[in-house]
Amino acid sequence: MMKKLLISSLLVGLLTLTGHAADTVALTGSGSTFVKPVMDKWASTYSTSVDPTVKINYAGGGSGTGQKNILDGTVDFAGSDGPMSDAQLKSAPTPILHLPVVAGAVVIIYNVPGVTGLKLDGPTLANIFLGNITKWNDPAIVAQNPGVTLPDLDISTVHRSDGSGTTYIFTDYLSNVSPAWQSTVGKKTSVAWPGGVGQQGSAGVSAQVQKTTGGIGYVELIYALSNKISFADVKNAAGNYITASLGGVSTALATATIPADFRFSYVNAPGDASYPISGVTWLLVPQQSKDPVKGTKLVAFIKWIYTDPSAQAMAAKLNYAPIPPAVVTRVLAAVDTIKN
């Protein structure tokens, strides 16, 4: 009798314990640091005002970390500024979906005394970073900037020394506009730069450019906007010089051709007002979730991100370019293919 009572009370105890654990579901993510500010905001808002039973923790760590973690299955979702390779996807135990979640752009910052409103086209940028153009008064730069007095000053290029989605977008663009760049350097989150100085993070690049007379570098649009750094106008595929803006990024995204698996690039997009050096950040989500409870909660969270006006407003407030409605419809259809 006594024994029976003990066992049953133990069972009840266990049930309450597991029952309690089922009350809150912890979703973990890692990856892109670019998307971390808005992801943190979404995560905290979602668990306080939408679904208190969900706790979401997005650890950041970089796109490479996110890709590795999602492949190993140690996180429920990941963020990445570059698409995963075919080889990586093949090695995944379950298919992994790429869901474009926010868009961003890369801008060119420079430090030439007395010069503002600089205009540059793609081939010139590629030649500067290849080391073929070494002076600010090179004919190629002068021809694009009538009325601007450019000094006889050495160009010092600055790039990201850490692997970065920003570098991916920038080198993707340079590969697109310059065959020489594509064949000698190529595109990746970090590349073999022909020359120049490397610095860590957008903050490092921008500090180095500010301290270098004749310096030129690239940073995220959001970083330049929030720190009020001026940047160069870049010539797009339609032949117009465009000052980077969130609108210009969305325009470029709207004109891009997007394949069914969403692994696409839209640098140098057509469209009169498209800003050419743009890219997206993807959420990486396994198509078959290991845990049905977690899977259901994750799908609900993702749908909330794309459809809730307040979630979209948070992204806009943090200077992320939104995904156009036509693309969102397609993304939501893809989210519906996730099996729990």
Next chain:
Amino acid sequence: MKSTAQALPATAADLPAPNRWGNRIFEGMTMLSVVILGVCFVCAAYVLVEGAWLAIHTYGWSFLTSQQWNPVTENFGALPFIFGTVVSAAIALLIAVPLSIGTAIFLTDLAPLWMRQPLTSVIEMLAAVPSVIWGLWGLFVLMPWLHDHPYTWLNKHFGSIPIFGGPIEGSGSCIMSAGIIVAIMILPIVTSVSREILRAVPDLQREAAYGLGATRWEVTRIAVLSYARRGLLGAAVLGLGRALGETMAVTMVVGNSPKIHASLLQPGWTLASVIANQFGEASDDLQRSVLFEIGLVLVGVTIVVNIGALILIKSIETPGTRRA
């Protein structure tokens, strides 16, 4: 012969042994500390080798001699980083060791008594400044100044000597800047160790030299420095260890460019700072593995350099006593 050998322990045994257990526990604890330290080292080495296995298998020994660093084509070599690490550490030592020993001599032998303690405290406080602060100061203050004045001057007048050759890139981001920043960072530790060593030189030595009619400089040279030279070299080795592994401050001023330039005024990269820079975004297995192997190379370089320094210290004999 035999009887004396037996007699000695016998007298030791005659002594009362009040606390054998205490002795055993004490011995056991010290032994345990050694074992824990050893296990930590073995575990770290195992993790490094396991992580680096793919890269070791892919590149073999050519990893140590290749100058390539191309993440796109996955051609990786460690030579530019080994070069940057060794050269920047050497510059740091060349600057820091004479300054530290000079400071230590001043603090122990020459400075007025009231000045010694405050000065020592100030120098030791420098050791508490975080690495990243040194890096920021280097990036925003020191580097632009070095670039505008000494570097430009050196390049203009001595540019024909390869180590001062141009063009000077960035705003003074180069191996030389990294060496200078690291020198400032290792100054406090080398100075305080040197000071302790100079203080351990018996006053008898100094008095004897004065007694022979030596001048202040001669006393310092003959009685103090030559007595303490092994210890001072040991202090330099301590600084070297730190110089080889310094990461954050170096990465902010070294230029992070995986190339070998003859000129000290051009950018380079070090083993520790490339790991810190690229580990987070190393998306594919091979690149991660390569960074593990870079870590292994750093351990190897540190061991080789330290063994070299130990051999150097051993080869120097200390006059008088074998202490220090």
